[in-house]
Amino acid sequence: MANKTKTIYVCSNCGEVSPRWMGRCPSCGMWNTMTEDVEQPAPAPAKSGRGAAARVPGVTSLVPRRLSEISTTEEKSRIITGISELDRVLGGGIVIGSVVLLGGEPGAGKSTLLLQLCGAISLQYHVLYVTGEESVRQIKLRANRLGVPQDNISLVSENEIDEICGLIEQMKPQLVVIDSIQTMHCGDIASSSGSVSQVKECSSRLLAVAKSLEIPTFIVGHVNKDGAIAGPKVMEHIVDTVLYFEGDKTLPYRVLRAAKNRYGSTNEIGMFDMTGEGLEEISNPSQLLLKGRPLGISGNCVACTMEGTRPILSEVQALVTKSGLGTPRRTSSGFDYNRANLLLAVLEKRAGFFFGTLDVYINIVGGLRLDETACDLAVCLAMVSSLLDQPVGDTTIALGEVGLGGEIRSVTHLESRLREAARIGFTRAIVPQHSLSQVDRSGLEGMRLIGVRYLRDAIAALKQGENPA
Known part of the structure; x- marks a missing residue:
């Protein structure tokens, strides 16, 4: 008599098999991933003298090839x-x-x-x-x-x-x-x-x-x-x-x-x-994402993220306003919410800007998501710009990771980011001070590089404007 099929439950995330349904997979810990399936019975082994012949030890039809003999240019x-x-x-x-x-x-x-x-x-x-x-x-x-x-x-x-x-x-x-x-x-x-x-x-x-x-x-x-x-x-x-x-x-x-x-x-x-x-x-995604951005408006700063070998410029928008609620609202679109709260804490502790009673909204234009820490400085300057109601500058880009001590840390591929910004038409870049010695300035003649060590220095450069006296 043929074997009957049996109902099983398989986790769609890791493939764990269970004879009964469970709300949480015991292997990977994911919830509601156990789906019902049917287990097929294994075929009965062939009897001696009938069906498929038993495997003979040491006998196979496989013919391996040496790796050196395999050509990829055929x-x-x-x-x-x-x-x-x-x-x-x-x-x-x-x-x-x-x-x-x-x-x-x-x-x-x-x-x-x-x-x-x-x-x-x-x-x-x-x-x-x-x-x-x-x-x-x-x-x-x-x-x-x-x-x-x-x-x-x-x-x-x-x-x-x-x-x-x-x-x-x-x-x-x-x-x-x-x-x-x-x-x-x-x-x-x-x-x-x-x-x-x-x-x-x-x-x-x-x-x-x-x-x-x-x-x-x-x-x-x-x-x-x-x-x-x-x-x-x-x-x-x-x-x-x-x-x-x-x-x-x-x-x-x-x-x-x-x-x-x-x-x-x-x-x-x-x-x-x-x-x-x-x-x-x-x-040319950078030019497309920056197309139509407002000029001379506070709360805007341009960041550069690396997607593989391609640098992409994107606009960071921040809006800081008085809160009408007991607990201020924090909203982030396209930027990590927890990272935004971390940067707010650094701005309050290390730079002396108070956001405790203010609503803060962060938005990355174009639907992109900035997961790279090299965009920290641009987000901080956008929030300070909105708080002070002072524009960052239409041709200014900010690159740098912000540490918990308020220090500005170096970023990878800094030279590639600066060249992309210069190609689009940016003339001023706020970058980590200790990374300036590693930048080849050929091709960046029209761009002024401002090296900063701490977040306070970057905000001071922001207050100076694009054409300081």
Whole structure:
């Protein structure tokens, strides 16, 4: 008699298996991550003399190759997509045989990005686009709106993973797109599509086909309420690259980040502008983010953050006003809330500015998030500028980390940040004093560097203005 299936509960974060549901995973400690699944019985071992033959010790069909004998120049190891922002995040193009997992919020533009990628690749390569969420007619309508080339793109609407793998092995395209993995279904597993076991098995089969035929494959993954890719964590481990497509749906800007990349840096980002004709690359994000900023207004200061090797200038806005509540309000958008409270405490203790009865609002323009400590000095100067109602200066940039003693500490890539600021048109920079000796001033002739050791020195430079007597 056939073995019966058994209901189990699997943690979508770490893969812990439990025979009963629990509110908190005993392994990783996450709440409400135990999802119901069905465990398939193990196949009965073949009896002696029948079924598959037993393995003979010391006998195998595998033939290993020496590492020195393997060449990476037999053919092109990467495919240049022509979308420079995507190539930057991938590390210089799509690696042959790699599997890329792309996640993002609903409506962020994942399908739009991949369809534009297919159009760019199809000029030289044959592409197979597999959709489990839409019909081929819907994909056709989007392709017409985006204006992508369509002659070398094949479409199929299918959910059965074995049929898809068979089609890939038959067609042998140069690029495969799966949209999305949560809609794929494996007939060998009794659970529904999107369950932990289904996502795990479908990902494994796609990975095996991609590696055996050396076909680069892009897989779209849904995200849960916490922003992480839904499904088992093992799916992120087996793929080569994990990308997140981020952006507020109310804003046109989109940011592509790499959370994992075996063939490149995970610090690089790609920026796009969502338009009616699709995603457009933003090759100069600093100029775009500073476009239209108010001039001569207090509470504004420009900071520079490093995204991989790319310096990006962003505007920090601060508003300090009298509070009508017993407890003043502290609000931070795009900047860490706890870090903002820390800087407020340093300003009160080390610089003598009192914020105890004042509301403080901090905003980073453009929807970016400044997680780098190099932006501390700009945030402090913006708050002091709003408190004193004195503008920082339209062509002034501040770079430096603020310590608990009020000292200004050095930042990485200072020279790259200053060159980017000079290119945009900034003429004055407030930087750590002990970092000035490490800066090559060639190319910075039109910029005046002001070295400061403590927060009080930076505020004194602020009070002097851009053209001191």
